[in-house]
Amino acid sequence: MVVTTTGKNNKQDWAWKFWQVVPIYPYGQRRTLRKEVVKDAIWTFDQIQGIFYVVVPIRMTVVKLEAGGLLVYAPVAPTPECIRLVNELVAEHGDVKYIILPTVSGVEHKVFVGPFARQFPKAQVYVSPHQWSFPFNLPLSWLGLPWGKTQILPEDIQQTPFASQFDYAILGCINLGLGQFAEVVMLDKRSRTLLVTDTIVAISEKPPEVLELDPYPLLFHARDSATEPIIDSEESRIRGWQRTSLFLFFFRPLVLETVPFIQALKDLTDAPERSRKAFFGLFPFKWREDWYHSFEKLRGNGRVFVAPILQTLILNRDPQAVIAWADKVASWDFVRIVPCHFDNAIAATPQEFRQAFSFLEKSPQSPPSANLPEEDFEVLRQINSILQGSRIISQAKEKI
Numbered sequence: 001m002v003v004t005t006t007g008k009n010n011k012q013d014w015a016w017k018f019w020q021v022v023p024i025y026p027y028g029q030r031r032t033l034r035k036e037v038v039k040d041a042i043w044t045f046d047q048i049q050g051i052f053y054v055v056v057p058i059r060m061t062v063v064k065l066e067a068g069g070l071l072v073y074a075p076v077a078p079t080p081e082c083i084r085l086v087n088e089l090v091a092e093h094g095d096v097k098y099i100i101l102p103t104v105s106g107v108e109h110k111v112f113v114g115p116f117a118r119q120f121p122k123a124q125v126y127v128s129p130h131q132w133s134f135p136f137n138l139p140l141s142w143l144g145l146p147w148g149k150t151q152i153l154p155e156d157i158q159q160t161p162f163a164s165q166f167d168y169a170i171l172g173c174i175n176l177g178l179g180q181f182a183e184v185v186m187l188d189k190r191s192r193t194l195l196v197t198d199t200i201v202a203i204s205e206k207p208p209e210v211l212e213l214d215p216y217p218l219l220f221h222a223r224d225s226a227t228e229p230i231i232d233s234e235e236s237r238i239r240g241w242q243r244t245s246l247f248l249f250f251f252r253p254l255v256l257e258t259v260p261f262i263q264a265l266k267d268l269t270d271a272p273e274r275s276r277k278a279f280f281g282l283f284p285f286k287w288r289e290d291w292y293h294s295f296e297k298l299r300g301n302g303r304v305f306v307a308p309i310l311q312t313l314i315l316n317r318d319p320q321a322v323i324a325w326a327d328k329v330a331s332w333d334f335v336r337i338v339p340c341h342f343d344n345a346i347a348a349t350p351q352e353f354r355q356a357f358s359f360l361e362k363s364p365q366s367p368p369s370a371n372l373p374e375e376d377f378e379v380l381r382q383i384n385s386i387l388q389g390s391r392i393i394s395q396a397k398e399k400i
Contacts, residue, residue: 011029012080013079013080013081013084014029014030014031014032014079014080014081015028015029015079015080016028016029016030016077016079018111018115021111022107022108022111024049024050024051024108025048025049025050025051025052025053025055025217026048026049026055026214030047030048030076030077030079030082031047031048031081031210031213031214032045032046032047032076032079032081032082032085033045033046033047033209033210033213034046034085035209035344035345037061037193037336037338037344037345038191038193040064040093041063041064041188041190041191042061042062042063042064042188042191042193042338043061043062043089044059044060044061044062044338044344044345045059045060045061045062045076045082045085045086046058046059046076046208046209046210046344047059047076047077047082047210048210048211048213048214048217049108050217053216053217053220053221054217054221054244054247054248055211055217055244056244056248056341056342057208057210057211057341057342057344058076058108058109058340058341059074059076059338059339059340059341059344060072060073060074060075060076060340061073061074061195061338062086062089063188063191063193063195064089064093065094065097065098065162065165066164066165066190068093068094069093069094069095069096069097070086070089070090070093070094070095070096070097070098071096071097071098071099071100071162071166072086072096072098072099072100072116072123073100073102073186073195074100074101074102074103074109074195074197074340075099075101075109075112075113075116075117076112076116077112077115078112078115078116078118078119083119086119086120095120095122095123096120096122096123097122097123097124098123098124098125098126098161098162099113099116099117099120099123099124099125099126100125100126100127100153100184100186101113101125101126101127101128101145102128102183102184102185102186102195102197103128103182103183103184103197103198104128104129104130104131104173104180104181104182109197109340113125113127113145114145114146117145117146117149118146121146123149124149124150124151124161125145125146125149125150125151126150126151126152126153126160127145127150127151127152127153128152128153128170128182128183128184129152129153129155129170129173129182130172130173130180130182131152153168153170153184155170165188165189165190166186166187166188166189167186167187167189167332168184168185168186168187169184169185169325169328169329170182170183170184170325171183171184171185171199171321171322171325172318172321172325174314174315174317174318174321174322175317175318175394176313176314176317176393176394181314181315181317183196183197183198183199184197185197185199185329187329187332187334189333192333192334192335192336193334193335193336193337193338194329194332194334194336194337194338194348194353195337195338196337196338196339196340197339197340198307198310198339198340198341199306199310199315200304200305200306200337200339200353200356201304201305201306201307201339201341201342201343202299202302202303202304202305202337202339202342202343202346202348203245203298203299203302203342203343204241204302204342204343205238205242205299205302206237206238206241207237207238207240207241208241208342208343208344211241212237215232215237215240216230217240217244218236218237218240218241218244219231219232219236219237219240220240221240221243221244221247222236222237222239222240222243224286224287225286225287226286242292242295243256243287243291243295245295245298245299245342246291246294246295246298246376249298249307249308249309249376250308250376250377250379250380251379251380251383253291253294253373253376254294254373254375254376254378256286256287256288256291294373294376297372297373298372298373298376300372302343302346303352303356304337304346304348304352304353304356305356305372306356306357306359308372308376308377308380309380311359311372312377312380312381312383312384313380313383313384313387313393315357315360316360316396316397316399317393317394317395317396317397318397319360319361319397319398319399319400320397320400322357322360323357323360323361323400326353326354326356326357327354329350329353329354330350330351330353330354331350332350333350334348334349334350335347335348335349336348337353360399360400361399361400362398362399362400384396
């Protein structure tokens with residue numbers, strides 16, 4: 001894969017002026033990394049986002065249209081750097097014709113669509129059905145989407161102008177109680193590439209390249225405890241990425257121990273000045289020596305899987321609908337999956353995609369090659385019980 005940045009070291013080039021709408025790291029400064037996934041056909045644009053230095057790539061995919069022009073799936077922050085990199089493709093392959101918002105609940109995706117579309121005023125915007133906003137349901141134009149150029153994706157793709165090249169499957173409206181979950185996956189039939197938002201991920205052994213542009217979050221989590229100094233090395237970056245992955249998927253994996261407050265206060269007081277800055281008030285932690293075993297089980301040698309939070313809090317609200325949707329997607333012919341987060345351009349078969357959803361079945365026909373570390377689900381189960389008990393989310397349904 002060909003990796004491209006603008007080569008500039010200019011903070012104005014990375015500026016995202018609407019960061020206060022969703023105030024998460026890296027706030028008003030977002031680097032962009034472009035990769036050519038399929039030669040002269042598909043490019044990805046990676047940025048980073050996170051909370052408490054727990055960061056992950058967020059990815060936009062651009063596909064060349066057979067008739068000329070470009071389709072954009074899941075826009076990222078339209079910084080000057082990002083738009084410059086897109087315009088390089090426009091100059092060679094034609095205008096951005098279609099912009100796709102493939103989710104309803106992912107505010108980190110929705111917030112970029114309007115500003116991105118304004119940079120390409122000729123483009124038509126298509127959004128996933130069942131859009132909603134909190135605390136009030138507002139018209140799409142009130143959410144910044146361009147008036148007169150925004151349409152809901154129809155159930156029948158033949159009603160769209162890009163049906164000859166693409167197929168898509170809408171994971172229907174899953175009622176969570178507070179809101180809804182829906183996702184649209186798209187197949188570029190020409191390159192046999194499946195585009196997904198959140199439902200499928202895979203984890204690399206080493207950190208994604210975009211995280212290497214700003215390694216401090218990785219180095220923060222490379223430490224065995226919150227009071228150790230920040231040290232930059234390749235080993236530290238890799239260890240930081242692997243521990244960050246455990247954080248992101250399980251919130252608090254079993255191999256991460258929290259330190260009692262009084263002891264943490266004493267440790268912080270005794271720590272060197274450079275360690276205090278790195279501590280910055282995050283909850284005190286200490287990694288167990290066997291933490292890497294949990295990462296190995298989570299990664300499963302790079303296999304595709306459904307994120308634990310989706311398994312525990314979302315997709316199990318309607319197993320029948322999810323399995324029917326997964327069966328439809330698995331009937332397509334694809335050789336790679338490009339998700340919006342974590343690993344990029346994953347070599348995967350339709351069967352492997354389908355196997356990732358076997359957690360919703362009582363007796364799966366094809367069990368997954370490896371199970372996620374069951375013990376690390378404990379915090380997610382506790383969250384699920386609290387949310388269900390408070391009726392913030394609906395009850396999970398039985399496996400089919």
